[in-house]
Amino acid sequence: RTVAPNAVAAVSEARQWDRLMKLAQLGAITGADGSPGVNRQALTPLDRTARRLVVGWAEAIGLTASVDMLGNLFLRHEGTEPGAAPVLSGSHMDSQPAGGRFDGIWGVIAALEAVQALREAGIATKRPIEVVAWTNEEGSRFAPGCMGSMAFAGHSAPDTWDAVTDGEGMTFGAELRALLDSEADLPRRGLGVVDGPKPHAYVEAHIEQGPILEDEGIDIGVVTGIQGSRWFLVELTGESAHAGTSPVSTRRDAVQDMVRAINALNALMEDPTDVLRFTVARIEVAPNSSNSVAETVRFTIDFRHPDAAVLTARGDAIEATVKAAVKNCGVAVTERFHALPVAFAPEVTGAIERAAAAQGLSAERMPSGAFHDAQFMVPLCPSGMIFVPSRRGISHNPAEYSSPEQLAKGARVLAQVLAELANS
Ligand code: GLV
Ligand code: MN
Ligand code: MN
Ligand code: MN
Numbered sequence: 001r002t003v004a005p006n007a008v009a010a011v012s013e014a015r016q017w018d019r020l021m022k023l024a025q026l027g028a029i030t031g032a033d034g035s036p037g038v039n040r041q042a043l044t045p046l047d048r049t050a051r052r053l054v055v056g057w058a059e060a061i062g063l064t065a066s067v068d069m070l071g072n073l074f075l076r077h078e079g080t081e082p083g084a085a086p087v088l089s090g091s092h093m094d095s096q097p098a099g100g101r102f103d104g105i106w107g108v109i110a111a112l113e114a115v116q117a118l119r120e121a122g123i124a125t126k127r128p129i130e131v132v133a134w135t136n137e138e139g140s141r142f143a144p145g146c147m148g149s150m151a152f153a154g155h156s157a158p159d160t161w162d163a164v165t166d167g168e169g170m171t172f173g174a175e176l177r178a179l180l181d182s183e184a185d186l187p188r189r190g191l192g193v194v195d196g197p198k199p200h201a202y203v204e205a206h207i208e209q210g211p212i213l214e215d216e217g218i219d220i221g222v223v224t225g226i227q228g229s230r231w232f233l234v235e236l237t238g239e240s241a242h243a244g245t246s247p248v249s250t251r252r253d254a255v256q257d258m259v260r261a262i263n264a265l266n267a268l269m270e271d272p273t274d275v276l277r278f279t280v281a282r283i284e285v286a287p288n289s290s291n292s293v294a295e296t297v298r299f300t301i302d303f304r305h306p307d308a309a310v311l312t313a314r315g316d317a318i319e320a321t322v323k324a325a326v327k328n329c330g331v332a333v334t335e336r337f338h339a340l341p342v343a344f345a346p347e348v349t350g351a352i353e354r355a356a357a358a359q360g361l362s363a364e365r366m367p368s369g370a371f372h373d374a375q376f377m378v379p380l381c382p383s384g385m386i387f388v389p390s391r392r393g394i395s396h397n398p399a400e401y402s403s404p405e406q407l408a409k410g411a412r413v414l415a416q417v418l419a420e421l422a423n424s
Pocket of ligand 1: 137138145369370371372
């Protein structure tokens, strides 16, 4: 089996950490407990600055940058065989509004580190390796997440989200155009499988975002698949009224109907096995005044399950459940994201296990509860993910932390996996 010991040795723990800490300065925030977090949401000026920094590092080592119409950024290490399908490796550079320094960005920097190590070790690969940063994985500024990877994969048309607005009323389409204008000096490429060859394989490095690896003292998570996710937006329209004068019996109170809807959904989503994930976490009320009855409420639903049958049956029941529960308001339920559960390819999980074993690292197979861009690569090519431990399992929080050493172990495994896949 291909072992690339020189490339593994050339992975630099210090260089990788230094890059992550430089990027963490772009959007630096402080969490409630004093932790240094990041708020660098998709298509913001900070996101643009971060991309420039990464492009600069990549070009300095001889990689070629290009951008597609969704703003997906590719940093290409050339292969020796002309026309060979590339191996892709990366993740996302956008963060949650109260995010950490590693979610997403480490997968991009780890892939860059792995490719740089291969090049420094003088290891040529038959296939090109492309480091990729997918646009808007988080979906916190513009919902849903994974827009860049969904468009690349042909899962959704590239103009699907043009009219989606953020909290300030900016549209995704306009902000994407502004990003592309600011990167007009970078070569433009066709969008994924629409214009180009399918990748040979896709490997994404990511922090676990859960407690298992740390609890069990394991170095590397070999991700076997990702549970399914569905996102919905519920919009309730009632009528505003004076809180002191309008009789409760005649109100069309959108908050009261929201409470009815959420109670009914909680009953629908009951799960004694505790496997199902059901979350309502974003609520917008208007006029949002304590002495005015709420006229409108918009709330989000994030529903996840590893079993496609459960995801379909309960997800499909959401709209009727909400409509039956609501008493006095108009109601609209819109599905905004639908990602089926996926299983990763044995070619990739096997390569990760071999690399970890060859490097003397402990590894454990595990599913992912979070969604990732890798989910959308599964129909295109053998795909997989490498997890490293997250301190106390905390993520989507400034307290998110993985140590320089843990991240270096992950990058070393990735370097060996990329060397193997790019020569196969
Ligand atoms: C991705 O950030 C997710 O919510 O799983
Ligand atoms: Mn992520
Ligand atoms: Mn995330
Ligand atoms: Mn994510």
